[in-house]
Amino acid sequence: MDDDLKKFVGSHEERLLQAALSSSRLKTDLINIVIKSCNVLKPVLFTHADVVLELMNQCDKEFDKDQEGSELTALKISFEKVFSMDILKMLSASGVGDVDDEVKPAVLAIMNYLHNIEYHQNAIYSVKRKGGDTASVTAVMAHHLFSQLIPGNKYWINNRSRNLPNVCPCQQPNCGKEIKAGCTALGSGETWHGYVDILINDTIAVSVMKDSEGTSDDVNPGPSAQKQLRRCSSSVSQYKEDPRERHSRDCLLKMNVIDQLIAETITNAFSQMNLTKSLTGWPIPTIGCTVDQRLN
Numbered sequence: 001m002d003d004d005l006k007k008f009v010g011s012h013e014e015r016l017l018q019a020a021l022s023s024s025r026l027k028t029d030l031i032n033i034v035i036k037s038c039n040v041l042k043p044v045l046f047t048h049a050d051v052v053l054e055l056m057n058q059c060d061k062e063f064d065k066d067q068e069g070s071e072l073t074a075l076k077i078s079f080e081k082v083f084s085m086d087i088l089k090m091l092s093a094s095g096v097g098d099v100d101d102e103v104k105p106a107v108l109a110i111m112n113y114l115h116n117i118e119y120h121q122n123a124i125y126s127v128k129r130k131g132g133d134t135a136s137v138t139a140v141m142a143h144h145l146f147s148q149l150i151p152g153n154k155y156w157i158n159n160r161s162r163n164l165p166n167v168c169p170c171q172q173p174n175c176g177k178e179i180k181a182g183c184t185a186l187g188s189g190e191t192w193h194g195y196v197d198i199l200i201n202d203t204i205a206v207s208v209m210k211d212s213e214g215t216s217d218d219v220n221p222g223p224s225a226q227k228q229l230r231r232c233s234s235s236v237s238q239y240k241e242d243p244r245e246r247h248s249r250d251c252l253l254k255m256n257v258i259d260q261l262i263a264e265t266i267t268n269a270f271s272q273m274n275l276t277k278s279l280t281g282w283p284i285p286t287i288g289c290t291v292d293q294r295l296n
Protein backbone atom coordinates (compact mmCIF):
# COMPACT_ATOMS: atom_id res chain seq x y z
CA MET A 1 0.00 0.00 0.00
CA ASP A 2 2.73 2.48 1.00
CA ASP A 3 4.70 1.82 -2.18
CA ASP A 4 1.54 2.02 -4.29
CA LEU A 5 0.66 5.43 -2.89
CA LYS A 6 4.22 6.78 -2.80
CA LYS A 7 4.59 6.35 -6.55
CA PHE A 8 1.98 9.12 -6.90
CA VAL A 9 4.00 11.69 -4.88
CA GLY A 10 4.71 14.62 -7.20
CA SER A 11 2.63 13.04 -9.97
CA HIS A 12 0.19 14.58 -12.42
CA GLU A 13 -2.59 12.71 -10.61
CA GLU A 14 -1.60 14.26 -7.27
CA ARG A 15 -1.74 17.74 -8.83
CA LEU A 16 -5.19 16.98 -10.28
CA LEU A 17 -6.45 15.94 -6.84
CA GLN A 18 -4.99 19.03 -5.18
CA ALA A 19 -6.54 21.30 -7.81
CA ALA A 20 -9.94 19.66 -7.28
CA LEU A 21 -9.69 19.99 -3.50
CA SER A 22 -8.76 23.67 -3.82
CA SER A 23 -11.78 24.33 -6.00
CA SER A 24 -14.37 26.76 -4.70
CA ARG A 25 -17.02 24.11 -5.44
CA LEU A 26 -16.12 22.51 -2.09
CA LYS A 27 -17.16 25.72 -0.34
CA THR A 28 -20.73 25.37 -1.57
CA ASP A 29 -23.36 26.03 1.09
CA LEU A 30 -25.95 23.35 1.78
CA ILE A 31 -29.62 24.29 1.89
CA ASN A 32 -31.51 23.28 5.00
CA ILE A 33 -34.83 21.70 4.06
CA VAL A 34 -37.48 19.79 5.96
CA ILE A 35 -40.18 17.39 4.82
CA LYS A 36 -43.59 19.00 5.25
CA SER A 37 -45.51 15.91 4.15
CA CYS A 38 -44.92 12.63 2.34
CA ASN A 39 -46.51 9.25 1.61
CA VAL A 40 -44.00 7.16 3.59
CA LEU A 41 -46.84 5.54 5.56
CA LYS A 42 -48.27 4.02 2.38
CA PRO A 43 -46.94 0.84 0.72
CA VAL A 44 -45.60 2.52 -2.38
CA LEU A 45 -42.60 1.98 -4.63
CA PHE A 46 -39.76 4.50 -4.60
CA THR A 47 -40.87 5.57 -8.07
CA HIS A 48 -44.25 6.56 -6.59
CA ALA A 49 -42.87 8.43 -3.57
CA ASP A 50 -44.40 11.86 -3.02
CA VAL A 51 -42.56 14.36 -0.84
CA VAL A 52 -43.34 18.02 -0.14
CA LEU A 53 -40.32 20.01 0.99
CA GLU A 54 -39.97 23.42 2.57
CA LEU A 55 -36.97 25.56 3.30
CA MET A 56 -36.38 25.38 7.03
CA ASN A 57 -36.85 29.09 7.67
CA GLN A 58 -40.34 28.87 6.24
CA CYS A 59 -41.50 26.38 8.85
CA ASP A 60 -39.37 26.96 11.95
CA LYS A 61 -38.91 30.60 12.85
CA GLU A 62 -37.42 29.63 16.21
CA PHE A 63 -34.43 27.87 14.69
CA ASP A 64 -32.37 31.05 14.27
CA LYS A 65 -32.78 32.00 17.93
CA ASP A 66 -31.51 28.59 19.04
CA GLN A 67 -28.42 28.99 16.90
CA GLU A 68 -27.58 32.58 17.86
CA GLY A 69 -23.86 33.28 17.59
CA SER A 70 -23.32 30.28 15.36
CA GLU A 71 -22.58 30.25 11.63
CA LEU A 72 -25.50 27.88 11.30
CA THR A 73 -28.54 29.64 9.94
CA ALA A 74 -32.04 28.47 9.33
CA LEU A 75 -31.60 28.55 5.57
CA LYS A 76 -28.14 27.21 4.93
CA ILE A 77 -25.17 25.42 6.46
CA SER A 78 -21.64 25.80 5.20
CA PHE A 79 -20.00 22.68 3.76
CA GLU A 80 -17.29 22.84 6.42
CA LYS A 81 -19.87 22.60 9.22
CA VAL A 82 -21.10 19.26 7.95
CA PHE A 83 -17.97 17.55 6.67
CA SER A 84 -14.57 17.29 8.33
CA MET A 85 -12.10 19.26 6.25
CA ASP A 86 -8.94 18.04 8.01
CA ILE A 87 -8.11 15.28 5.53
CA LEU A 88 -9.03 17.42 2.53
CA LYS A 89 -6.91 20.36 3.75
CA MET A 90 -3.96 18.07 4.44
CA LEU A 91 -4.18 16.48 0.98
CA SER A 92 -4.57 19.88 -0.63
CA ALA A 93 -1.52 21.30 1.16
CA SER A 94 0.83 18.31 1.37
CA GLY A 95 -0.30 15.83 -1.26
CA VAL A 96 -0.54 12.06 -0.86
CA GLY A 97 2.88 11.34 0.63
CA ASP A 98 1.96 11.50 4.30
CA VAL A 99 -1.66 10.43 4.78
CA ASP A 100 -2.91 8.45 7.79
CA ASP A 101 -3.10 4.68 7.39
CA GLU A 102 -6.90 4.60 7.70
CA VAL A 103 -7.43 6.83 4.65
CA LYS A 104 -4.68 5.36 2.47
CA PRO A 105 -6.96 2.83 0.70
CA ALA A 106 -9.43 5.58 -0.25
CA VAL A 107 -6.71 7.95 -1.46
CA LEU A 108 -5.06 5.15 -3.46
CA ALA A 109 -8.39 4.35 -5.12
CA ILE A 110 -8.75 8.00 -6.20
CA MET A 111 -5.15 8.12 -7.47
CA ASN A 112 -5.63 4.94 -9.51
CA TYR A 113 -8.89 6.30 -10.92
CA LEU A 114 -7.24 9.59 -11.94
CA HIS A 115 -4.37 7.61 -13.51
CA ASN A 116 -6.85 5.70 -15.69
CA ILE A 117 -9.51 8.37 -16.04
CA GLU A 118 -9.26 8.64 -19.82
CA TYR A 119 -9.74 4.88 -20.20
CA HIS A 120 -12.80 4.90 -17.93
CA GLN A 121 -14.33 7.98 -19.57
CA ASN A 122 -13.86 6.48 -23.02
CA ALA A 123 -15.58 3.31 -21.82
CA ILE A 124 -18.62 5.22 -20.56
CA TYR A 125 -18.92 7.47 -23.61
CA SER A 126 -18.47 4.59 -26.04
CA VAL A 127 -21.64 3.04 -24.65
CA LYS A 128 -23.40 6.42 -24.73
CA ARG A 129 -22.39 7.03 -28.36
CA LYS A 130 -23.74 3.63 -29.34
CA GLY A 131 -27.06 4.53 -27.71
CA GLY A 132 -26.79 1.75 -25.16
CA ASP A 133 -29.92 0.83 -23.22
CA THR A 134 -30.30 1.55 -19.50
CA ALA A 135 -28.89 -1.84 -18.51
CA SER A 136 -25.72 -1.25 -20.54
CA VAL A 137 -25.32 2.29 -19.21
CA THR A 138 -25.82 1.05 -15.64
CA ALA A 139 -23.25 -1.72 -16.14
CA VAL A 140 -20.59 0.53 -17.59
CA MET A 141 -21.09 3.25 -14.96
CA ALA A 142 -20.96 0.71 -12.12
CA HIS A 143 -17.76 -0.83 -13.44
CA HIS A 144 -15.96 2.22 -14.84
CA LEU A 145 -17.03 4.97 -12.41
CA PHE A 146 -18.64 4.16 -9.06
CA SER A 147 -16.74 0.98 -8.16
CA GLN A 148 -13.45 2.60 -9.16
CA LEU A 149 -13.84 5.26 -6.47
CA ILE A 150 -13.87 2.85 -3.52
CA PRO A 151 -11.23 0.48 -2.17
CA GLY A 152 -11.99 -3.08 -3.30
CA ASN A 153 -14.27 -1.97 -6.18
CA LYS A 154 -17.23 -3.79 -4.58
CA TYR A 155 -20.65 -3.28 -6.17
CA TRP A 156 -23.88 -5.07 -7.12
CA ILE A 157 -26.27 -4.20 -9.92
CA ASN A 158 -29.95 -5.07 -9.43
CA ASN A 159 -30.16 -8.70 -10.61
CA ARG A 160 -33.79 -8.16 -11.66
CA SER A 161 -32.71 -5.66 -14.34
CA ARG A 162 -33.74 -6.62 -17.85
CA ASN A 163 -30.98 -7.17 -20.42
CA LEU A 164 -28.19 -6.81 -17.88
CA PRO A 165 -24.98 -7.88 -19.68
CA ASN A 166 -22.75 -10.55 -18.13
CA VAL A 167 -19.60 -8.64 -19.07
CA CYS A 168 -18.88 -4.93 -19.46
CA PRO A 169 -20.28 -3.76 -22.82
CA CYS A 170 -17.71 -0.97 -23.33
CA GLN A 171 -15.43 -2.88 -25.80
CA GLN A 172 -12.38 -1.01 -24.48
CA PRO A 173 -9.06 -2.90 -24.74
CA ASN A 174 -8.50 -5.27 -21.81
CA CYS A 175 -12.02 -4.83 -20.43
CA GLY A 176 -14.86 -7.31 -20.96
CA LYS A 177 -14.84 -7.64 -17.17
CA GLU A 178 -17.57 -9.54 -15.34
CA ILE A 179 -20.59 -7.43 -14.34
CA LYS A 180 -21.62 -8.26 -10.79
CA ALA A 181 -25.35 -8.59 -10.04
CA GLY A 182 -27.13 -9.17 -6.76
CA CYS A 183 -30.10 -8.22 -4.60
CA THR A 184 -30.47 -4.45 -4.22
CA ALA A 185 -33.81 -4.43 -2.37
CA LEU A 186 -34.42 -1.59 0.07
CA GLY A 187 -37.27 -0.80 2.46
CA SER A 188 -40.30 -2.86 3.46
CA GLY A 189 -43.61 -3.61 1.77
CA GLU A 190 -45.50 -1.51 4.34
CA THR A 191 -43.77 1.71 3.34
CA TRP A 192 -41.38 3.08 0.67
CA HIS A 193 -39.62 0.17 -1.00
CA GLY A 194 -38.07 -1.05 -4.22
CA TYR A 195 -34.84 -2.00 -5.91
CA VAL A 196 -32.08 0.54 -6.46
CA ASP A 197 -30.00 0.11 -9.62
CA ILE A 198 -26.58 -0.24 -7.95
CA LEU A 199 -25.37 -0.80 -4.40
CA ILE A 200 -21.75 0.31 -3.91
CA ASN A 201 -19.77 -1.32 -1.13
CA ASP A 202 -23.08 -2.59 0.35
CA THR A 203 -23.73 0.98 1.53
CA ILE A 204 -24.25 3.63 -1.16
CA ALA A 205 -27.36 3.41 -3.35
CA VAL A 206 -27.35 4.60 -6.98
CA SER A 207 -30.24 5.17 -9.36
CA VAL A 208 -29.34 5.50 -13.04
CA MET A 209 -31.84 7.55 -15.04
CA LYS A 210 -32.34 7.64 -18.76
CA ASP A 211 -32.12 11.16 -20.19
CA SER A 212 -35.79 10.95 -21.11
CA GLU A 213 -36.86 9.46 -17.78
CA GLY A 214 -39.25 11.39 -15.61
CA THR A 215 -40.71 13.39 -18.46
CA SER A 216 -44.07 11.68 -18.43
CA ASP A 217 -46.31 11.70 -15.39
CA ASP A 218 -48.44 9.04 -17.08
CA VAL A 219 -45.56 6.57 -16.90
CA ASN A 220 -44.01 7.67 -13.63
CA PRO A 221 -46.53 9.43 -11.38
CA GLY A 222 -45.11 12.42 -9.56
CA PRO A 223 -46.38 15.50 -7.84
CA SER A 224 -49.16 17.68 -9.10
CA ALA A 225 -48.53 20.56 -11.45
CA GLN A 226 -49.18 22.91 -8.52
CA LYS A 227 -46.48 21.22 -6.48
CA GLN A 228 -43.99 21.33 -9.34
CA LEU A 229 -44.67 25.03 -9.80
CA ARG A 230 -44.02 25.70 -6.15
CA ARG A 231 -40.79 23.73 -6.13
CA CYS A 232 -39.50 25.31 -9.32
CA SER A 233 -39.85 28.74 -7.75
CA SER A 234 -37.37 27.81 -5.03
CA SER A 235 -33.66 28.48 -5.19
CA VAL A 236 -33.02 24.75 -5.59
CA SER A 237 -33.52 24.92 -9.32
CA GLN A 238 -31.70 28.21 -9.92
CA TYR A 239 -28.23 27.68 -11.29
CA LYS A 240 -26.14 28.44 -14.37
CA GLU A 241 -25.35 25.51 -16.62
CA ASP A 242 -23.93 24.43 -19.92
CA PRO A 243 -26.87 24.30 -22.37
CA ARG A 244 -25.52 21.03 -23.78
CA GLU A 245 -26.01 19.43 -20.36
CA ARG A 246 -29.40 20.96 -19.71
CA HIS A 247 -31.45 18.04 -20.93
CA SER A 248 -29.59 15.59 -18.71
CA ARG A 249 -29.74 17.94 -15.73
CA ASP A 250 -33.43 18.60 -16.30
CA CYS A 251 -34.02 14.87 -16.09
CA LEU A 252 -32.50 14.69 -12.61
CA LEU A 253 -34.38 17.79 -11.43
CA LYS A 254 -37.78 16.43 -12.45
CA MET A 255 -39.76 16.44 -9.25
CA ASN A 256 -40.78 12.81 -9.41
CA VAL A 257 -37.12 11.85 -9.80
CA ILE A 258 -36.15 14.01 -6.81
CA ASP A 259 -38.98 12.46 -4.77
CA GLN A 260 -37.68 8.99 -5.68
CA LEU A 261 -34.12 9.90 -4.68
CA ILE A 262 -35.27 11.43 -1.37
CA ALA A 263 -37.24 8.26 -0.55
CA GLU A 264 -34.27 6.05 -1.44
CA THR A 265 -31.87 8.23 0.56
CA ILE A 266 -33.97 8.16 3.73
CA THR A 267 -34.74 4.43 3.45
CA ASN A 268 -31.14 3.51 2.72
CA ALA A 269 -29.83 5.63 5.60
CA PHE A 270 -32.20 3.89 8.05
CA SER A 271 -31.26 0.47 6.66
CA GLN A 272 -27.53 1.06 6.83
CA MET A 273 -27.62 2.43 10.35
CA ASN A 274 -29.74 -0.52 11.51
CA LEU A 275 -27.20 -2.89 9.97
CA THR A 276 -24.08 -1.04 11.12
CA LYS A 277 -24.47 0.98 14.32
CA SER A 278 -21.08 2.65 13.82
CA LEU A 279 -22.52 4.51 10.82
CA THR A 280 -24.90 6.42 13.12
CA GLY A 281 -24.44 10.15 12.66
CA TRP A 282 -22.54 9.83 9.38
CA PRO A 283 -24.02 11.11 6.12
CA ILE A 284 -24.82 8.13 3.87
CA PRO A 285 -25.03 9.30 0.25
CA THR A 286 -27.55 8.12 -2.29
CA ILE A 287 -26.75 9.09 -5.87
CA GLY A 288 -28.97 9.77 -8.86
CA CYS A 289 -27.23 10.03 -12.19
CA THR A 290 -27.42 9.96 -15.94
CA VAL A 291 -24.40 9.36 -18.16
CA ASP A 292 -23.56 13.07 -17.92
CA GLN A 293 -24.89 14.25 -14.60
CA ARG A 294 -24.98 13.33 -10.95
CA LEU A 295 -27.19 14.35 -8.02
CA ASN A 296 -26.27 13.38 -4.45
Ligand SMILES: [Zn+2]
Pocket residue numbers: 123140143144168169170171172175176177
Ligand atom coordinates in the same frame (compact mmCIF):
# COMPACT_ATOMS: atom_id res chain seq x y z
ZN1 LIG B 1 -15.64 -1.93 -19.72
